[in-house]
Amino acid sequence: MALIVQKFGGTSVANTERIKNVASRVAKYRAKGDQIVVVVSAMSGVTDNLINLAKDIMPLPNEREMDMLLATGEQTTIALTAIALHALNLKAVSLTGAQAGILTDGVHTKAKIQNITPKMIHELLDDGHVVIVAGFQGQTPDGQITTLGRGGSDLTAIALAAALKADLCQIYTDVDGVYTADPRIVPEARKLDVISYDEMLELASLGAKVMQSRSVEFAKKFGVVFEVRSSLNDNPGTIVKEETKSMEDVVIRGVSLDKNQAKVTLLGVPDRPGMAARIFKALADAAINVDMIVQNVSHGAKDPATDLSFTVDKADLLKARKVIDGLKAEVGYADVISNEKMGKLSIVGVGMRSHSGVAARMFETLAKEGVNISMISTSEIKISVVIDLAKGPDAMKAVHAAFLKS
Amino acid sequence: MALIVQKFGGTSVANTERIKNVASRVAKYRAKGDQIVVVVSAMSGVTDNLINLAKDIMPLPNEREMDMLLATGEQTTIALTAIALHALNLKAVSLTGAQAGILTDGVHTKAKIQNITPKMIHELLDDGHVVIVAGFQGQTPDGQITTLGRGGSDLTAIALAAALKADLCQIYTDVDGVYTADPRIVPEARKLDVISYDEMLELASLGAKVMQSRSVEFAKKFGVVFEVRSSLNDNPGTIVKEETKSMEDVVIRGVSLDKNQAKVTLLGVPDRPGMAARIFKALADAAINVDMIVQNVSHGAKDPATDLSFTVDKADLLKARKVIDGLKAEVGYADVISNEKMGKLSIVGVGMRSHSGVAARMFETLAKEGVNISMISTSEIKISVVIDLAKGPDAMKAVHAAFLKS
Numbered sequence A, B: 001m002a003l004i005v006q007k008f009g010g011t012s013v014a015n016t017e018r019i020k021n022v023a024s025r026v027a028k029y030r031a032k033g034d035q036i037v038v039v040v041s042a043m044s045g046v047t048d049n050l051i052n053l054a055k056d057i058m059p060l061p062n063e064r065e066m067d068m069l070l071a072t073g074e075q076t077t078i079a080l081t082a083i084a085l086h087a088l089n090l091k092a093v094s095l096t097g098a099q100a101g102i103l104t105d106g107v108h109t110k111a112k113i114q115n116i117t118p119k120m121i122h123e124l125l126d127d128g129h130v131v132i133v134a135g136f137q138g139q140t141p142d143g144q145i146t147t148l149g150r151g152g153s154d155l156t157a158i159a160l161a162a163a164l165k166a167d168l169c170q171i172y173t174d175v176d177g178v179y180t181a182d183p184r185i186v187p188e189a190r191k192l193d194v195i196s197y198d199e200m201l202e203l204a205s206l207g208a209k210v211m212q213s214r215s216v217e218f219a220k221k222f223g224v225v226f227e228v229r230s231s232l233n234d235n236p237g238t239i240v241k242e243e244t245k246s247m248e249d250v251v252i253r254g255v256s257l258d259k260n261q262a263k264v265t266l267l268g269v270p271d272r273p274g275m276a277a278r279i280f281k282a283l284a285d286a287a288i289n290v291d292m293i294v295q296n297v298s299h300g301a302k303d304p305a306t307d308l309s310f311t312v313d314k315a316d317l318l319k320a321r322k323v324i325d326g327l328k329a330e331v332g333y334a335d336v337i338s339n340e341k342m343g344k345l346s347i348v349g350v351g352m353r354s355h356s357g358v359a360a361r362m363f364e365t366l367a368k369e370g371v372n373i374s375m376i377s378t379s380e381i382k383i384s385v386v387i388d389l390a391k392g393p394d395a396m397k398a399v400h401a402a403f404l405k406s
Helices: A016-031 A046-057 A061-089 A119-126 A152-163 A197-205 A214-222 A245-249 A277-285 A314-326 A358-368 A388-406 B016-032 B046-055 B063-086 B119-126 B152-163 B197-205 B213-222 B244-248 B276-283 B316-326 B357-366 B387-403
Strands: A003-008 A035-040 A092-095 A103-104 A113-116 A131-132 A138-139 A145-147 A170-172 A194-196 A226-230 A239-241 A255-268 A290-295 A304-314 A335-348 A373-379 A382-388 B003-008 B035-040 B092-095 B102-104 B113-114 B131-133 B137-139 B145-147 B168-173 B193-198 B226-230 B238-241 B254-268 B292-294 B303-315 B336-349 B373-379 B382-388
Touching: A003 A152, A003 B145, A016 A035, A016 B046, A035 A152, A035 A388, A035 B063, A035 B102, A046 A197, A046 B016, A046 B063, A061 A092, A061 A131, A061 A138, A061 A145, A061 B046, A061 B063, A092 A119, A092 B003, A092 B063, A113 A119, A113 A152, A119 A131, A119 B336, A131 A152, A131 B063, A138 A152, A138 B092, A152 A170, A152 A214, A152 A226, A152 B092, A170 A255, A194 A197, A197 A214, A197 A239, A197 A255, A197 A335, A197 B168, A214 B113, A245 A304, A245 A388, A255 A314, A255 A388, A277 A304, A277 A314, A304 A373, A314 A335, A358 A373, A358 A388, A382 A388, B003 B016, B003 B152, B016 B035, B016 B063, B016 B244, B035 B063, B035 B119, B035 B152, B046 B063, B046 B226, B063 B092, B063 B131, B063 B137, B092 B119, B102 B152, B113 B152, B119 B131, B131 B152, B137 B152, B137 B292, B152 B168, B152 B213, B152 B292, B193 B197, B197 B213, B197 B238, B197 B336, B238 B303, B276 B292, B276 B303, B276 B316, B303 B316, B303 B373, B316 B336, B336 B387, B357 B373, B357 B382, B357 B387, B382 B387
Parallel strands: A003 A035, A003 A170, A035 A131, A092 A131, A103 A138, A170 A226, A194 A239, B003 B035, B003 B168, B035 B131, B092 B131, B102 B137, B168 B226, B193 B238
Antiparallel strands: A103 A113, A138 A145, A226 A239, A255 A304, A255 A335, A290 A304, A335 A382, A373 A382, B102 B113, B137 B145, B226 B238, B254 B303, B254 B336, B292 B303, B336 B382, B373 B382
C-alpha cells in the first residue's frame, strides 16, 4: 500500500466531465489499495474571471483581498472533486489549504509555505478517505488566507508529499512528461523516463515550461521524487529525482529553444570602472530581467572603448531601449542597436561534467548548419547560445540529432 | 458615533457596478463617523450555478461538500466589496464566517449559530476599518465550514448585531420596507414606519416574504432592532422591534394574501378516537406541511361521522391526495374532495388584543363583498380566512379599506 499525492491542474478539472475523469483515475489507484491525496487547481478560466471582476472595480486591488477572492477557485474544485468521488462510492473529504494545515508567511499573492501539520490528513487517510486538498493556498498563523503565486498548486502537492512522507507525487498535466526537445519542433524528440532536479531546473528556466522552478527547487531541497505525466492517458511519465551516478552516462538530457529573446548591444562604451554597474542597475530598477551579458575586450589605446551586449525578454525590449536611451549622456556610448528576433538554444545534461568536448561538438554542429552564434553562456550542466530566431528550429533539430539520436 | 450592521442581499451585489453602489452607501455612513459592519450574500445567480455544477455530477451531493462549495459564493462577494471600499479610499477588511468568529453546530446546509466571538471585528472597527463579513456561513468548533440555509445572510446580520451590541441593523433589499398590504394588489397600501416582531412573524409566515421567520425570531429573542429598507434609494424603511404600548393603538398592522393554498376535505370520516392522529401522522411522514385544520361536529346518532378539512401548499396537493387515498381502507371515510384554487386572507395586529369586534368586522366586510368563507383560523394577533382564490384581490382591497384607510 503506497501513499500517493496526485496533482491535477486547471485544464484537468476544467468542467464537471473532466472532474469525473479525475475521480475515475483516483478510483483506479484506490482499488489497488493505495492511499491518495489529491491536490487540485481552480477550473481553468475561473482565476482569470475573478481577477477581471476585481480589476473591474480597481486597477490594483489589495493583495490580501485578492487572496481572499482567488482562494475560492480551488475551494470550488475540491468540493466538486469530492462529490465526483462520492458518485463512485468512494469515501472522500475536501480540505481548504487552511484545513489541511498548510501554514505560510504573510506575503499575500506570493506566500511561502512555512510549515505543514498533516495530522488531519493522516487521520482521514487512515479512516479510508481520499483527501482532496485545495492547491495554491494556505493560511498564516493568525488565520489570514494566502495564495502561493504562479505554479502554486504544484508546490502544494510537492510540499504535502514531503510532509506526508508520500511514496510518490504525481503531477498530472496535458503533456506526457519531459521530452528531449519540444516535439512540435523536433519530431524525433523522445519522452525521458528520468531526469535529475538540476536538469529539470535548467530546462524550466530555459523555457521548457512544464513546471515552475520553485516547485522543482522545493522537491530537490526535501528529496521529493515526483512524476510528470498526462491526465489524458495512462502512459508512464517522467520521474524527476536526485542525480544518480548512472545519469552521467547520458551526456545530454535535452535541448530547449527559447524564442522570446531580444538582444541589445551598446557600441563604443567608454572602458571606465562602474559603467556596467550603472547600466545594469538602471535596468534592474526598471524591473527588467536581464539574462545573458557579454562584454568584448576593449579596443583603442587612447580612450579605450568596448561593446556590451545583453539579452532580455522580447516583451521588455522597448522598456530596455528607453532605459538605455536615458543613459546616453551619462555613459557616453557611441551607439545602440537591438534585435528582437533572437532565440536561445540550450543543451542540458549532468553528463557534461564527466564528458569533455561537448561545447565543441555543439558549435561544430551549428557551423555545419550555417548558424551564426551571437552570444554564448555556459554553466556546469548547460550550454546556451543566442542565435538568429529564423534558424532556431533547424539548429535545434541538428543539435538534437547530434546528441540525442536514439 | 453609532455601530451599524448593514446587510445586502444577492441582487444588491449582483455585479461589480452594484457592489460599487453598496460601497458608496457604506461610505456615506462612514463619513458621518459611524462604525460599519457589512454582511453580504453571494452575487445573485452564483449560488444556483454552484448547485447546478454539483448536481451535474451527482443528484444528491453530500451536504458537507455542498457547504464547502456554496461558501465560496459569499467569500467572492466580501473580497470584491472590500476592494470597492478601497477604491473609495476607505479602510476595509473582509472576513469569512469562520474568521468573523461565527460558530455553528455541525448540521450541514442548515446549521444553527451557537456562538459569535466578535473580538477580531471589534479590533478592526476600532482600527478604523469597515468590516465585511460573509453572510450565510460559519464554522463548527472543529473547523468544518457550514452554511445556515435559506435566508442565512439575514440571520448572520442579526446575530452579528446582537453579538456586537450594534445600535442598528439594516437589512437592505429590493423593497422599500414592510407594507400594510402587497402594493401590487392594493394600490392604497402604505409603508409601515414600525412593526413588532410578532406582527412581522405572522406576516412572514403568511406569505409576505420580506424575510425568513427564523431571522425575525432570532432578532426577537435577542432584542435586535432592525430596519428593512431599499438598496435602490435613500428612503427610510420599516423598523422592526419589540412591541410597545402605543403599537396597540393600531388595531390592524397589515393584510396579507397567500395565493398558494389548496384545501382537502374528507367527507364522512367515522368519529372514532385516533382517526385525526392517523391522518395527520401519515401526512407528516410524507413531509407535507399542513396549515389549517377544521373539523366539524359529527352528525348521525348511529355510526357518527364528521367532515375533516385541511389546507396544504398547492405544490403538495398531489402528494397529499396520494397519502389520503392510501388511507381509505384503514380510515373508512366516505369520499374526498379537494380544491387548489384557494387563497388565505389574513389580518395581523397586536391591537387585536385590546380591541374587540375585529373578527366580526372582517367577516362583515367579506360578506358585503359576496366572499364566502371556507375556513377560519385565529391566533391572538391574527385572523385568517380561506376563500376562493378568484375573490382574493377584491377581498383584500375591501379588508384593507375597512381597517387601514389612512
